[in-house]
Amino acid sequence: MAQRVQGTEDLYGSYMRAWQRMQDVARDTFGAYGFDLIETPAIEQVATFVHGIGESTDVVRKEMFRVYSGALVDQLLARGSEDALKAKQRLALRPEGTAGVVRAAVQNNFVPQGGAPVKLWYAGPMFRGERPQKGRLRQFHQVGVEWLGASDPASDAECIIMLMRYFERLGFAPESLSLSINSMGDAACRPAYREKVRSFILDHAEEMCADCLERAELNPLRAFDCKNAHCREVMADAPLAPDNLCDDCAAHYAQVKRYLDEAGISYVEDPTLVRGLDYYTRTVFEVEVEGSGVGAIGGGGRYDGLMELEGGKPTPGLGFAVGFERIALALQGQGVELGGEEPECVYVACTPDQREAVFSAVLALREAGIRTEADYQGRSLKSQFKQADKFGARLCVVLGPDEVAAGVATLRDMSSHEQVQVPLGNLSSSVAERLN
Numbered sequence: 001m002a003q004r005v006q007g008t009e010d011l012y013g014s015y016m017r018a019w020q021r022m023q024d025v026a027r028d029t030f031g032a033y034g035f036d037l038i039e040t041p042a043i044e045q046v047a048t049f050v051h052g053i054g055e056s057t058d059v060v061r062k063e064m065f066r067v068y069s070g071a072l073v074d075q076l077l078a079r080g081s082e083d084a085l086k087a088k089q090r091l092a093l094r095p096e097g098t099a100g101v102v103r104a105a106v107q108n109n110f111v112p113q114g115g116a117p118v119k120l121w122y123a124g125p126m127f128r129g130e131r132p133q134k135g136r137l138r139q140f141h142q143v144g145v146e147w148l149g150a151s152d153p154a155s156d157a158e159c160i161i162m163l164m165r166y167f168e169r170l171g172f173a174p175e176s177l178s179l180s181i182n183s184m185g186d187a188a189c190r191p192a193y194r195e196k197v198r199s200f201i202l203d204h205a206e207e208m209c210a211d212c213l214e215r216a217e218l219n220p221l222r223a224f225d226c227k228n229a230h231c232r233e234v235m236a237d238a239p240l241a242p243d244n245l246c247d248d249c250a251a252h253y254a255q256v257k258r259y260l261d262e263a264g265i266s267y268v269e270d271p272t273l274v275r276g277l278d279y280y281t282r283t284v285f286e287v288e289v290e291g292s293g294v295g296a297i298g299g300g301g302r303y304d305g306l307m308e309l310e311g312g313k314p315t316p317g318l319g320f321a322v323g324f325e326r327i328a329l330a331l332q333g334q335g336v337e338l339g340g341e342e343p344e345c346v347y348v349a350c351t352p353d354q355r356e357a358v359f360s361a362v363l364a365l366r367e368a369g370i371r372t373e374a375d376y377q378g379r380s381l382k383s384q385f386k387q388a389d390k391f392g393a394r395l396c397v398v399l400g401p402d403e404v405a406a407g408v409a410t411l412r413d414m415s416s417h418e419q420v421q422v423p424l425g426n427l428s429s430s431v432a433e434r435l436n
C-alpha cells in the first residue's frame with residue numbers, strides 16, 4: 001500500500017473543516033485591520049530563503065527541502081556537484097511564508113517609495129525537514145500576515161493585538177495564552193550585541209556543547225535556545241538583548257509596551273527570546289498555550305532590513321505566522337473542536353422504481369443551495385434511512401410510488417421521526433423552511 005510521507009498529514013473531515021475555519025476567522029479578523037489575501041508559490045529560488053531567513057539558520061542549513069526536476073537530478077548525479085547550477089535552477093519548498101511575500105512585494109513593487117503601507121495575509125502549507133513529533137511536522141500549515149512599509153511602534157502593538165484577538169476568536173481561553181516579547185535591536189546595535197554574546201560563549205567554551213561553539217561563530221544568539229540544559233544554565237548569565245539596545249530601539253520597545261498596556265494585553269518580557277530566523281529586528285514575540293505541550297502556536301516580529309535583503313528599497317516590515325496543527329492540538333486540549341459539526345444535510349430516499357423522481361428532487365434541492373445526499377447503490381429503504389443517519393441528515397425526503405403519483409413528497413424529521421407531506425412542486429422551500 002502506498003504510504004504518506006513521514007511527518008505529513010491528510011486533511012479531511014472535521015480536521016479539514018478546522019483548517020477552513022482558521023482561514024475564515026483570519027479573513028474576518030485580519031480583514032477588519034485592512035489585510036488582503038495573497039498567495040505566493042510554494043516553491044521559490046533557494047536564494048530567496050538564504051537572503052531572507054539567513055544562511056546560518058537551522059531552517060536554511062538543515063531543514064529546507066531542495067527541489068530539482070528529474071532532468072536536473074541526472075545532470076547533478078553526473079557532475080557530482082550543484083555548483084554549476086544557475087540561481088533559477090536552485091529551488092526549495094518554502095519553509096515559511098515571509099521571505100516569499102517580501103520577494104513578491106519587491107518584484108511587483110507593492111510599496112513604492114513614499115507609498116502607503118501594504119497589509120497582506122496568507123494561508124498555506126510550509127515544509128521543513130524536522131524530526132517529526134507531536135506538533136512538529138515536515139509539511140504543516142500556517143496562517144500569517146505581513147505588514148510592509150510601517151515603522152511606527154503602534155504597528156508592532158496592533159499586530160500583536162490582532163494576533164491575540166485571532167486566538168481568542170478561534171476559541172482559546174484568553175487566560176491560557178502566554179505572550180512573550182523581546183527586542184533584538186537593529187543594524188545599529190545588534191552587531192555589537194552579537195559580538196558580546198559570541199565572546200561570552202567563547203569565554204565559557206569548556207562548559208558549552210559543540211553545537212553552541214559552532215553557533216558562536218555562525219549565529220551566537222541561537223545559543224539561548226540550546227536544548228542542552230547545562231548550556232541554558234550558562235547562558236542565563238549571558239548579556240541580554242534589551243540591555244544592549246541603542247536609544248532608538250529602546251524608545252521603540254518602550255512605546256510598543258505602553259501601547260500593549262493601554263490595550264490591556266498581558267505579556268511577559270523574555271530577554272532571551274531570539275527566534276530562529278535571522279531577518280528580525282527590534283520587536284519579536286511568541287505565543288504558547290499553557291499546559292498544551294505543543295510549543296509555540298505562533299510567533300513573529302519586525303524585519304526592517306528584509307526588503308533590502310530581497311533586493312528592494314529600504315522598507316520596514318513586520319508580521320507573524322501561526323501553526324494550524326499546533327492550534328488544533330492545543331484547542332483540543334481545552335475541549336474546543338475547531339472543526340465543529342458536520343454541515344447540515346438532507347437525504348432523499350426512494351423505492352427502486354422512483355429513482356428518476358429522486359434525480360429531479362436532488363437537483364432542485366441542490367439548485368436551492370441545500371446540501372443533499374441520496375442513494376447511488378440501490379439500497380433498500382431501511383438501509384437508506386441508516387445511511388441518512390450516518391450523513392447526519394436532519395431531514396429525509398421520501399419518494400415512493402404513491403407520493404410521486406400524488407405529486408407530493410414525505411418529509412421525515414430524523415430526530416423526532418415526525419412525517420408530513422408537502423407538494424413536490426415546492427419541495428425546496430418546504431425543506432428550507434424546516435431547516436431554518
Ligand code: HAM
Pocket residue numbers: 095096097098128130135136137138140141142144145146276277296297298299300301302318319320321322323324325326
Ligand atoms: P515560525 O516561528 O518559524 O515563524 O513559525 C510560526 C509558527 O508555525 C510556529 O509558532 C508554529 O506554530 C508553526 N510551526 C513552525 N514549524 C512547524 C513545524 N515543523 N510543524 C508544525 N508547526 C510548525 C515563521 O515562520 C515566520 N515566517 C513568522 C513571521 C511572519 N514573522 C514575521 N512575519
